[in-house]
Amino acid sequence: MSNELLAVSGFVALFALMALRVPIGIAMGLVGIGGFGAVIGMAPALNLLAQSPISTITDFNLTLIPFFILMGVLATNSGMSSELFRAGRAWLGGFRGGLGLASVGACGGFAAICGSSVATAATMTKIAYPEMKQAGYSDAASTGIIAAGGTLGILIPPSVVLAIYGFITETDIGQLFIAGVVPGLLAVVMYMLTVRFWYGRQLPAAEPFRLGQALAALKGIWAVGLLFIAVILSIYFGVVTATEAAAVGALLTALIGLLRRRLTLGSLLDSLVEALRTSVSIYVVLIGATLFGYFLAITQVPQEITGFLTTLGAGRYGTLLLILLLFLVMGCFLDAMAMIILMVPIVFPVIEQLGFDPIWFGIIIVMTVELGLITPPVGMNVYVINSIASRVSLTTIFRGVLPFVTVDVLRLILLIAFPALVMALPNSMN
Numbered sequence: 001m002s003n004e005l006l007a008v009s010g011f012v013a014l015f016a017l018m019a020l021r022v023p024i025g026i027a028m029g030l031v032g033i034g035g036f037g038a039v040i041g042m043a044p045a046l047n048l049l050a051q052s053p054i055s056t057i058t059d060f061n062l063t064l065i066p067f068f069i070l071m072g073v074l075a076t077n078s079g080m081s082s083e084l085f086r087a088g089r090a091w092l093g094g095f096r097g098g099l100g101l102a103s104v105g106a107c108g109g110f111a112a113i114c115g116s117s118v119a120t121a122a123t124m125t126k127i128a129y130p131e132m133k134q135a136g137y138s139d140a141a142s143t144g145i146i147a148a149g150g151t152l153g154i155l156i157p158p159s160v161v162l163a164i165y166g167f168i169t170e171t172d173i174g175q176l177f178i179a180g181v182v183p184g185l186l187a188v189v190m191y192m193l194t195v196r197f198w199y200g201r202q203l204p205a206a207e208p209f210r211l212g213q214a215l216a217a218l219k220g221i222w223a224v225g226l227l228f229i230a231v232i233l234s235i236y237f238g239v240v241t242a243t244e245a246a247a248v249g250a251l252l253t254a255l256i257g258l259l260r261r262r263l264t265l266g267s268l269l270d271s272l273v274e275a276l277r278t279s280v281s282i283y284v285v286l287i288g289a290t291l292f293g294y295f296l297a298i299t300q301v302p303q304e305i306t307g308f309l310t311t312l313g314a315g316r317y318g319t320l321l322l323i324l325l326l327f328l329v330m331g332c333f334l335d336a337m338a339m340i341i342l343m344v345p346i347v348f349p350v351i352e353q354l355g356f357d358p359i360w361f362g363i364i365i366v367m368t369v370e371l372g373l374i375t376p377p378v379g380m381n382v383y384v385i386n387s388i389a390s391r392v393s394l395t396t397i398f399r400g401v402l403p404f405v406t407v408d409v410l411r412l413i414l415l416i417a418f419p420a421l422v423m424a425l426p427n428s429m430n
């Protein structure tokens with residue numbers, strides 16, 4: 001069997017296993033070992049199976065993933081998300097649609113200490129949805145705002161998905177985090193403008209603004225500010241590496257929760273168990289991706305695709321558009337992490353061949369997979385919100401996110417047209 005036919009067979013087998021609901025990490029591992037064994041032999045394939053998990057688990061650069069996950073779990077269990085929403089409501093409630101604006105702002109703030117879109121959407125649904133429902137927001141508007149705001153979790157640093165992209169492409173993770181700051185803030189502003197002007201008259205009237213209450217609300221978010229300084233600014237100024245910042249952030253979050261008596265020893269243990277479960281599931285996917293990557297390398301799939309795309313004559317940006325369209329289509333069927341792990345090893349050599357900056361491309365591709373979190377039929381954030389606000393239909397939530405999908409596409413075009421918006425901060429790092 002030729003390498004090309006073997007590669008096609010491997011992808012067919014992979015998608016067949018995924019259709020049978022085999023976890024993607026297991027599916028990639030099975031296909032990777034089977035395909036590698038078909039080309040080289042089962043003895044080397046089994047030897048690879050023995051060595052690859054150990055090398056992945058013990059990779060120092062990947063230790064930031066469990067630390068950032070633990071940081072997000074501790075922040076959630078210590079009530080920081082509620083404080084962000086209360087502060088946002090106190091300062092933005094004076095505008096029409098203030099609760100919607102506060103929800104977007106709280107999503108952005110929580111994303112800066114969480115790193116997960118699903119966790120951000122789930123947490124904010126529990127906090128913001130009942131308040132917006134009580135204030136008279138429609139189900140489409142309230143759930144759409146939260147679903148879109150949740151996508152900020154994989155863009156605003158620290159982002160687990162960006163960290164995985166950096167691991168796969170051997171790109172500096174600290175620079176990737178800093179590169180996500182401006183696009184993340186731009187997303188927050190554009191989402192707020194969408195809430196204010198798209199829904200406009202549909203939203204409830206403004207609440208009375210009370211300066212004393214607004215100033216008092218700021219006292220509750222000092223912990224978030226401290227964590228942002230300890231993690232993001234310390235990376236930017238070169239004080240610590242991304243991995244060291246993750247460890248410091250997790251430790252500080254635990255200490256803050258304990259000192260404020262928001263965490264007990266029991267809840268701290270529960271947080272550790274929850275973070276461990278999430279981390280293990282991510283490591284299983286990474287191990288499977290590594291095994292599948294060996295299969296792709298032995299069949300020379302990345303080289304073949306690079307040669308095919310670069311000879312189409314579509315030009316740099318035409319080829320980039322084809323890649324982004326591929327990710328948009330895949331986003332209808334796979335979640336964000338699965339897309340990054342499965343597709344980036346295949347298309348990244350093309351990006352290098354075309355001369356695009358890997359840091360810039362990392363932000364662009366993460367923004368592209370963001371759309372998959374809120375578009376049918378998968379729309380992971382939509383399903384998470386539906387599981388919590390079960391009275392709201394999936395159709396209603398998808399209808400609510402439509403204006404934000406339009407804004408996301410416009411933002412993507414803007415950052416492709418003006419790469420400096422992404423690269424200015426990482427280029428100025430120490």
